[in-house]
Amino acid sequence: MTTKTDSKTSKSGKSGSKTAEATDTAVVLALLDRQPHTYAAKAGIRLRNTPAPLYQMLVLAILLSARIKADIGVRAARALFDAGLRDPRSMADATWQERVDALGEGGYRRYDERTSTMLGKGAELLLERYGGDLRRLRGEPDPKAALLDVPGIGPTGVDIFLRDVQGVWPEFAPYIDGKAMDGARRLGLPTSPEELGGLVADREMPRLADGLVHVALDKPFAAEVRAAAEPE
Structure with a gap:
């Protein structure tokens, strides 16, 4: 999986910002590795x-x-x-x-x-x-x-529908609803849809959104993702 951050540099140029970005990317990669499919x-x-x-x-x-x-x-x-x-x-x-x-x-x-x-x-x-x-x-x-x-x-059904449909209706992307934001908070990721969207390729947004919902609903899964993202 190719993340958008692979080719990005920190706007601030500060090492702390770069470290945070690298950490976010590691967490997202760990999540997507463990969430190979959308609910659809x-x-x-x-x-x-x-x-x-x-x-x-x-x-x-x-x-x-x-x-x-x-x-x-x-x-x-x-x-x-x-x-x-x-x-x-x-x-x-x-x-x-x-x-x-x-x-x-x-x-x-x-x-x-x-x-x-x-x-x-x-x-x-x-x-x-x-x-x-x-x-x-x-x-x-x-x-x-x-x-x-x-x-x-x-409203919940609309969120579920648009989380996955954003992949073919790009005008709704990046679509991160409240439940997905709960998952982002649990992983220590940004909760802004734009910031989260910047961590993955556009085609991966539905899987990221569904993965974050999975994290919000499943504490052991969240712990597994965090552990996998830790540097060796």
């Missing part, structure tokens, strides 16, 4: 600026918005996609019970009935308003507000 990739989503992957990322954001472990949300998303529910049309055409069964197959049982209803209504809204193509939502004057109209997507 773990769910089997090959994220591109095309309708189906964008919709699949939205589904994952809805699932991860609930108070559940991230791995359960990822498994539930995979189960829905394996059941053929990969776009708004197939999701809307599926029966409520078919969606419930797929969610249950992924271990998403606590919220399966409510979520099945939201997924159906959300798919219908996207078909009616955008022809099932989230690229049209991207063209709205305020895409974040438009996302909030989708059933099951609150």
